[in-house]
Amino acid sequence: MSQNKEHHSGTVTMESVGRLAGVSQVTVSRALNDPSKVSAKTLQRIKDAIELTGYVPNMVAGALASKRSHLIVALIPSITNFAYSEFIKHFIQVMRGHGYHVLTAETGLSMEEEESVLATMLSRRPDGIMMTGINHSAKCKRMLLGSGIPVVEIWDMTESPIDTCVGFSHAKSGEETAKFAHKKGYRNALAISAADERALRRKDAFCETFRKLGNNPVKEICLDSPASLELGRKSLAQAIDEGFKNGVVMCSSDLLAHGVIIEAQTRNLRIPEDIAVIGFGNQNFAAFTVPSLTSLHVDRAYLGSQAATALMARIDKKPLQKNCIDIGFEIVERDSA
Amino acid sequence: MSQNKEHHSGTVTMESVGRLAGVSQVTVSRALNDPSKVSAKTLQRIKDAIELTGYVPNMVAGALASKRSHLIVALIPSITNFAYSEFIKHFIQVMRGHGYHVLTAETGLSMEEEESVLATMLSRRPDGIMMTGINHSAKCKRMLLGSGIPVVEIWDMTESPIDTCVGFSHAKSGEETAKFAHKKGYRNALAISAADERALRRKDAFCETFRKLGNNPVKEICLDSPASLELGRKSLAQAIDEGFKNGVVMCSSDLLAHGVIIEAQTRNLRIPEDIAVIGFGNQNFAAFTVPSLTSLHVDRAYLGSQAATALMARIDKKPLQKNCIDIGFEIVERDSA
DNA sequence: TTGTATGCGTTATCAA
DNA sequence: TTGATAACGCATACAA
Numbered sequence: 001m002s003q004n005k006e007h008h009s010g011t012v013t014m015e016s017v018g019r020l021a022g023v024s025q026v027t028v029s030r031a032l033n034d035p036s037k038v039s040a041k042t043l044q045r046i047k048d049a050i051e052l053t054g055y056v057p058n059m060v061a062g063a064l065a066s067k068r069s070h071l072i073v074a075l076i077p078s079i080t081n082f083a084y085s086e087f088i089k090h091f092i093q094v095m096r097g098h099g100y101h102v103l104t105a106e107t108g109l110s111m112e113e114e115e116s117v118l119a120t121m122l123s124r125r126p127d128g129i130m131m132t133g134i135n136h137s138a139k140c141k142r143m144l145l146g147s148g149i150p151v152v153e154i155w156d157m158t159e160s161p162i163d164t165c166v167g168f169s170h171a172k173s174g175e176e177t178a179k180f181a182h183k184k185g186y187r188n189a190l191a192i193s194a195a196d197e198r199a200l201r202r203k204d205a206f207c208e209t210f211r212k213l214g215n216n217p218v219k220e221i222c223l224d225s226p227a228s229l230e231l232g233r234k235s236l237a238q239a240i241d242e243g244f245k246n247g248v249v250m251c252s253s254d255l256l257a258h259g260v261i262i263e264a265q266t267r268n269l270r271i272p273e274d275i276a277v278i279g280f281g282n283q284n285f286a287a288f289t290v291p292s293l294t295s296l297h298v299d300r301a302y303l304g305s306q307a308a309t310a311l312m313a314r315i316d317k318k319p320l321q322k323n324c325i326d327i328g329f330e331i332v333e334r335d336s337a
Numbered sequence: 338m339s340q341n342k343e344h345h346s347g348t349v350t351m352e353s354v355g356r357l358a359g360v361s362q363v364t365v366s367r368a369l370n371d372p373s374k375v376s377a378k379t380l381q382r383i384k385d386a387i388e389l390t391g392y393v394p395n396m397v398a399g400a401l402a403s404k405r406s407h408l409i410v411a412l413i414p415s416i417t418n419f420a421y422s423e424f425i426k427h428f429i430q431v432m433r434g435h436g437y438h439v440l441t442a443e444t445g446l447s448m449e450e451e452e453s454v455l456a457t458m459l460s461r462r463p464d465g466i467m468m469t470g471i472n473h474s475a476k477c478k479r480m481l482l483g484s485g486i487p488v489v490e491i492w493d494m495t496e497s498p499i500d501t502c503v504g505f506s507h508a509k510s511g512e513e514t515a516k517f518a519h520k521k522g523y524r525n526a527l528a529i530s531a532a533d534e535r536a537l538r539r540k541d542a543f544c545e546t547f548r549k550l551g552n553n554p555v556k557e558i559c560l561d562s563p564a565s566l567e568l569g570r571k572s573l574a575q576a577i578d579e580g581f582k583n584g585v586v587m588c589s590s591d592l593l594a595h596g597v598i599i600e601a602q603t604r605n606l607r608i609p610e611d612i613a614v615i616g617f618g619n620q621n622f623a624a625f626t627v628p629s630l631t632s633l634h635v636d637r638a639y640l641g642s643q644a645a646t647a648l649m650a651r652i653d654k655k656p657l658q659k660n661c662i663d664i665g666f667e668i669v670e671r672d673s674a
Numbered sequence: 675t676t677g678t679a680t681g682c683g684t685t686a687t688c689a690a
Numbered sequence: 691t692t693g694a695t696a697a698c699g700c701a702t703a704c705a706a
Contacts, residue, residue, distance in 0.1 A: 037675075060699080398698090
């Protein structure tokens with residue numbers, strides 16, 4: 001009681017809770033973070049005081065003092081894209097179980113955008129960072145490495161991740177799709193792809209493999225807007241206008257594939273006899289289109305939890321068996337191909 | 338230089354940047370927050386020092402000192418639901434333009450979940466909060482009011498918001514849908530609705546209005562899982578099994594409506610002659626189904642920016658003309674009804 | 675089991 | 691135009 005440090009402002013702090021409970025601020029802190037270190041009696045008094053005052057912990061102050069923000073920054077290309085939003089949903093759930101909040105931000109598909117978003121996000125001092133993909137600008141990598149913050153890259157595969165990586169090989173998925181199509185007897189192909197780099201890699205691998213297998217040409221359509229039902233329809237229409245008659249259509253997403261199905265039907269083309277369709281993503285509508293859609297499945301829930309687990313291990317500095325986890329994929333055969 | 342407070346740890350701070358530039362820490366702070374108050378020369382030296390050191394501002398410390406976190410907490414029922422994710426995308430974009438980050442969290446559809454999520458989020462000391470809907474637990478409202486943080490409730494309408502509200506009337510939208518259906522000559526109806534409270538309110542208003550208008554019965558199906566193409570199909574199948582022969586089908590989402598269309602087609606029912614379909618949400622695929630889907634449109638991009646603008650006004654304590662903004666809706670007539 | 679002292683990296687308030 | 695100083699609310703180390 002020597003100095004008058006009585007600055008009761010309106011806000012409830014550990015200090016004021018402690019005053020009410022007749023203990024010091026530190027004891028309140030302990031009561032919340034490690035109750036076993038506080039006697040039962042004072043614990044109760046503190047709980048009562050918290051109840052009475054409606055105290056809400058201040059993580060901002062806590063983060064500054066402890067240098068742990070309990071915040072994860074997650075960068076994904078698009079929030080509205082179901083593939084990413086479903087992944088992130090599971091990622092968030094696991095992280096929440098560990099006491100972390102996830103600040104999600106959209107990067108579009110350009111490295112510049114990603115770089116500028118990351119730059120402002122780093123000022124939040126996240127304990128971990130999730131990046132989509134393995135291709136980032138040099139400055140981006142420098143910032144990441146320089147920050148010393150654990151990073152997990154997802155939705156792709158590399159031998160040399162920034163830190164850790166959980167995903168699958170897009171090239172391999174394109175290859176396997178081509179092999180599948182060839183084995184099913186299709187000798188003519190059309191590939192419709194969104195313009196993002198990973199989709200293009202799948203498409204290129206598909207085309208190359210398909211050509212090698214049958215020495216047949218593959219017609220390619222590359223979109224410049226985000227995939228949609230509309231663009232699936234228009235792409236098939238365009239291909240047919242340009243002479244595509246029959247064969248298998250490889251799409252970079254199920255939404256496109258559904259559009260192709262619809263367009264084929266309006267033109268009275270039989271599926272899969274005239275036009276066979278293969279999607280990507282195996283969204284939950286794929287089994288219920290008519291005909292049902294053959295699609296490449298990636299377990300996004302599993303990916304989310306694996307990515308979260310890997311990142312948590314790095315944050316807790318626990319040993320990690322592998323810093324690259326390939327979760328693979330699987331072609332789900334249905335009626336469209 | 339009296340006391341040796343030389344504790345250069347590894348981290349770059351305003352202190353170390355200042356030391357390099359030959360100025361005090363405060364000057365660095367000013368250079369970043371209000372450059373006009375710093376001379377051109379020192380500004381350049383500071384910029385150079387920042388470049389050299391790779392300094393990244395620490396918003397955690399800034400937030401603690403200024404009591405402004407530049408963080409918004411946004412609570413939505415589901416991240417993967419396109420209606421919410423598209424809204425939040427625009428909300429985030431506008432907020433980002435104002436220098437704010439948006440921490441998005443999922444609440445499911447229960448008030449308890451929302452309450453517990455909100456409780457932990459409040460410890461981040463957000464400058465503003467976005468809540469979905471107008472129904473919250475008493476404790477939730479108490480926490481919100483007690484925090485003194487500006488709140489915007491979206492996607493619904495009320496005369497007595499917690500703070501501000503931007504949305505539309507679900508009851509009215511159900512009414513209008515019924516009037517539309519009746520005017521189009523449909524005298525028999527089926528309503529398929531997800532179980533969330535707002536969808537149910539739309540459905541109830543639809544049923545009540547439709548009955549009043551024609552004195553005809555409305556068959557109702559209420560789902561217990563999130564809406565999907567599959568459930569749209571199954572619901573129509575179930576209704577037909579139970580005797581529903583023809584009429585208009587009001588769906589609580591476009592996804593359900595699309596499922597209804599597909600199921601009707603597999604049964605060789607004509608649309609809209611045998612079965613007419615009205616969706617909700619006017620997702621961008623609605624114009625490209627076959628037949629194209631009549632749907633109730635809500636401008637989610639506009640909603641996002643209006644909500645952000647309203648919240649910003651409250652944060653900046655600028656006057657707000659109205660604390661309730663009804664953005665309305667519109668029935669987009671296409672071929673399915 | 676509890677308390678004291680100190681620092682986390684900023685912003686805000688003065689003073690020069 | 692600049693700088694010294696004091697918060698901001700908590701966690702950590704150390705002492706009792």
